Amino acid sequence: MANEKIRTRPWCPFCGQKVGKAIDSPARKMHEFAIGDCQCGAVYTCDPTGHNVGAAMVETLVYACGGNADYAWELLPEDDYLTGRIENYDEQHHQVFDSGNVDGRSVRGVLFFVRLHGDLPGGVKESGAESKAGTVQSQVESKPRYNHPIEPVPDEKRVRQKATKKHVKELVSKGDIDGLVSLCFDDKKTLRLMQRLLYDPVDANRWYVAWAIGQVCARVSTLEPGQVSQLLHRLYEACSDSAATPWGMIETIGSIISNRPDIFGAFARHLLNYLNDPSTCNQVLWALSEIAEHRPDLIRDLPFYNLFRFLEDPDASNRGNTVKLLGRIKATEVVSQLVELQNDTTEFTFCADGELILSTVAEEAERAIRAISGGSSNE
Secondary structure (H helix, E strand, C coil), X not given: CCCCCCEECCECCCCCCECCCCECCXXXXXXXXXXXXCCCCCEEEEEXXXXXXXXXHHHHHHHHCCCCHHHHHHCCECCCEEEEEEEEEECCCCEEECCCEXXXXXXXXXXXXXXXXXXXXCXXXXXXXXCCCHHXXXXXXXXXXXXXXXXXXXXXXXXXXXXXXXXXXXXXHHCCHHHHHHHHHHCCCHHHHHHHCCCCCCHHHHHHHHHHHHHHHHHHCCCCHHHHHHXXXXXXXXXXXXXXXXXXXXXXXXXXXXXXXXXXXXXXXXXXXXXXXXXXXXXXXXXXXXXXXXXXXXXXXXXXXXXXHHHHCCCHHXXXXXXXXXXXXXXXXXXXXXXXXXXXXXXXXXXXXXXXXEEEHXXXXXXXXXXXXXXXXXX
């Protein structure tokens, strides 16, 4: 009996999220490709035949630049933008077939992706009402971008390092982020080996490893976001495994997303699935708080009103992290409750830059109130 064909929905090669079917732009001309956009800011076009990938590359880059072809020609690959492609795509079924054929016909479609590294200059906007980028580009431009320095492309002639448990553990213990980033480009199992270090009974060690992974992923994602996306999927799978303890998993997810919410922000909503579990509640609140520091809009897009109940939680860590979170999203709805918590001198610990910090609920409530009223949350 022939093996069943493996089919999957197409995904974004940058953030790993499933993408919708590319659609025609309202101003589409006969020679143009259908276009789509991902939540992480990438745009893509569909070449259903796979014979016009070169033209699709050009179209996608122009779409990403708001329809300004002159500006698009000035950009350099890897320095200014990343590209990716999904092959064996069938537009009719909106599926990717591993075998390259379905129902007796060949599947050769290609989805070509482009993701700009930073903002478009002020003068580079849509060229007019007939711009081909249309709604897609307006959605991309509405999201904050992060100008992380792009990692230099590794020399193809270099002698590649091989990642081992011992080597990775030594680099992590030394805090050698540069060495870990370099190793990730040489050996893709580096992040998996770092993940194993999370299984440590000492809380401080787990938080430190989670922070280190976040730092490494922030830099690796400037060239190879797919590696980081795969790690996030593995971490979520580990959290959902009822036969395993998710030590350090939520913390690491929060660290990764908070460092690059522009790419991986779409993963944040899945953290809510672990909010009602006592063993992960505190870590989820911390992770949401870290993400909120850089992208409060991502948290406000979630059903955040459900978080208000944790201001009365018996666990001081849950109360404290919730206070920090609500202060960072400037939740004016809970100011009266925060005022009451200014008398709560219960101590709790939270992680900042890889170290556990001791604070009180009252101190964090004061900071949150200042942040909501217009001051700095870091005062």
